[in-house]
Amino acid sequence: MRTITGDLLLLRLGESSDGPMNQRLYRCLREAILDGSIAADTRLPASRDLAAELGIARNTVVHVYAQLQAEGYTRSRQGSGTYVADTLPDDYLASGRRARQVGARPAGPSLSVRGARIVDGASASPFQWGAFMPGVPDVTEFPHRKFSRIVSSIWRRPPAQLLTYAYGGGLPALREALAQHLALTRSIDCDPEQILLTEGVHQGIDLISRMLCEAGEVAWIENPGYWGARSVLQANGIRAVPRAVDEEGLHLPSEPVQAPPRLVFVTPSHQYPLGAVMSLARRRRLLALARQWGSWIIEDDYDSEFRFTGRPIPCLQGLESDAPVIYLGTFSKTMYPGLRLAYLVLPKRLVKAFQAAHAELYREGHLMTHAAVAAFISEGHYAAHVRRMRMLYGRRRAMLVNLIERRLGVDWLHRDSSDAGLHLVLDLPDEIPDEAVVQAAHARGVLTRPLSRYYDAAPQGGEPPRQGLLLGYACVPEADIARKFEVLLDSLAYVARQRKRP
């Protein structure tokens, strides 16, 4: 199949011969867009087709498309490809004449291939507050007066040591308070020195990636799974291999594995995003396999504090002594996300090396914040707040489940949804694209996230992405739940109608 764009580019690439192919293609495409040779709203050929026409690697085209999109020259439309933007980036409009000269170069070279991949695969949302944003706690319920009083009292006479750079994994007082709390609530067996406080869970995954895994080695991730873990692993050159999940959590192979993973990233307490709890049998088997393979398990326990019925299964870290597990916990859901405070629980033999590398790569500080959180825990406010929120989120979840059952039917609730966490998954019929529902709801003032986005774009075997919606109920006041849910139903009906049209 020949395309007009392809013909044009073949011509221009012939005229431009300096630099590597990805830079030449980038320049030719950008200039063709800027000088109008490729008009606004033109659909660009699929990367595979253009690569075949030009006789170059498909990756080169994917990279250049991602670059153009990151810079605002193109935009992608759900399920229908990449289009030339109708409004071009500001800086080129402002200096239009210069940019229109053929061969004009932007200042500095373009993004790296790995940089373009990060942007291309980015899943973080610019919207982080409002019904039904998943993963967001109700920060308006945070006891801010109590916390602020603690903060003020520490600022009254701040010791110099709390204001300068830090070293060694964070304030000892917070790690002691946390070790006690984790022993009581999560059966975690650790000394305070095994805890390393991090700037959010992402920094913990970043540190683990670098310290325990070479570039090019394999990590298993859940599919669907947490986009952030995938992005951080990949940014470190690790091959994040998606593995299916079932009602017991990460599916484990029964056959011997040819190339075992170096890392296995799991969310056993509450599979993200589907909701399954990893069974005890699966946990034991995962631990046995990890020992056999010489792999590390990364246990992301992101919202286990919010289990509304029954008792939680002990975490992997505490299930067996000397387990090859690094436990990840966070204050984002139990206090507030903007605090950016999370932690690793490390096996003892890794502590010194991780402390040295953590200080080296990220430098440490935030000890004033650590002191405030330590006091917040020691004075009992933390446990009390978590208890209160557990009741509140449990009520909100029950309201939402009730609405789903009454207005849509019980089978719309995803089969693995467990009575826990800050969100649930609504299954959609395959013919209703979740991205379209998310957009329709957004236009009506309601936020959700499409389940299909949590699947790896290139699954190796296994089932195709399911359509569904992640609905966060934690940050929606009870008084709003029913009304916002009606808006969601409207959006669903709107998309269903659109799809029926010829």
Add this chain to the structure above:
Amino acid sequence: MRTITGDLLLLRLGESSDGPMNQRLYRCLREAILDGSIAADTRLPASRDLAAELGIARNTVVHVYAQLQAEGYTRSRQGSGTYVADTLPDDYLASGRRARQVGARPAGPSLSVRGARIVDGASASPFQWGAFMPGVPDVTEFPHRKFSRIVSSIWRRPPAQLLTYAYGGGLPALREALAQHLALTRSIDCDPEQILLTEGVHQGIDLISRMLCEAGEVAWIENPGYWGARSVLQANGIRAVPRAVDEEGLHLPSEPVQAPPRLVFVTPSHQYPLGAVMSLARRRRLLALARQWGSWIIEDDYDSEFRFTGRPIPCLQGLESDAPVIYLGTFSKTMYPGLRLAYLVLPKRLVKAFQAAHAELYREGHLMTHAAVAAFISEGHYAAHVRRMRMLYGRRRAMLVNLIERRLGVDWLHRDSSDAGLHLVLDLPDEIPDEAVVQAAHARGVLTRPLSRYYDAAPQGGEPPRQGLLLGYACVPEADIARKFEVLLDSLAYVARQRKRP
């Protein structure tokens, strides 16, 4: 050359045949240390010799040595190699019997090669407060009551949007206040949207590394230079190539360069750590070369607020329009290091891609802190504090320079020391090793950092590391400077005496 250790290991390696060579070697060495076959204080063979004896890659030995050192089985002595530690790591002493069984394995596999390298090359110090720690401002002079009042007032009614996750580079109010401040004080030409707030300067370097440079590509760094930049670049697989500095800053080649660097990391306002100010001619030439090569300049302007005489030269970012420069600034020196707040000033065409990648890789938050710092700037406290500290640090520097001139002689002050910053460099005669002076001073309660540590371990040509001391005067009250300096002189005399002994 055959060594006893090599013979022993050849024997044991023959008995242990499972797993890759680095794991086998690690296990054999560790067991030989634990069961006493290699006694405490034994010097291990040089990695090159042992590799030759065993017929394996030298890198494997280097990696295993680094791993053992990270875990406390060995320690290195300055300039004389690696020794078996006399106190073994706690966890193995506690469970000595188990560990002493031959073949006992630690939980999980060992560090990655890149992880071991990070630990092995680590330069971050556990000590960050006290005379004469370089790079540390006087945090006891920070107007904490004013700042605390602002913090409290924001906590009184915290908007939900400030407590949840963030996206887009940080709070607009802070980026606006900062853009105004930078235009006035640093001739920086930018819109607020070009500013991206980061978790310290390290996060900014990390983001730049990933977005603009492939693994395996070259970045030029100053030699001597900032250890943190080198470590972060290397953690991203970038070849950090050390380049000499002279009295005009980074030395630039007059010959055409075969393989130009993708990134050039410089500290033009105040070369770190020697102190030269990059001349205007050198600045123009660096910009021209970067344009010619298609490289990016990373301009780390870490302490330019503290220039005691004369006017600063405009920063590279503002020297020419559309310059291929990413500017790095920080609040660590002007407010307090534990705040962990820094920023990039990006060229417009990179803004969207960097925002997306930043949210994706690190998640954003800290908007309550951003709001407080924005108010601190807008209400004039920031500029006033910087002005006051400039006077204070200027006085402290003058006192220290005066002491050096009177007690040692003017030629001990490094020739490129400029009248700026938070530290100065004291030159030592070649026969006095700076590491030894640092240790002697530390034993006497005075902190300094050895200049030789700031040189790349493997300089490609150029002069060998110089011996010297980085003396931070910013965090030392005037009343203490003379007394602490005497302690330093004692330490210097002590080391000089030790060296003279047979």
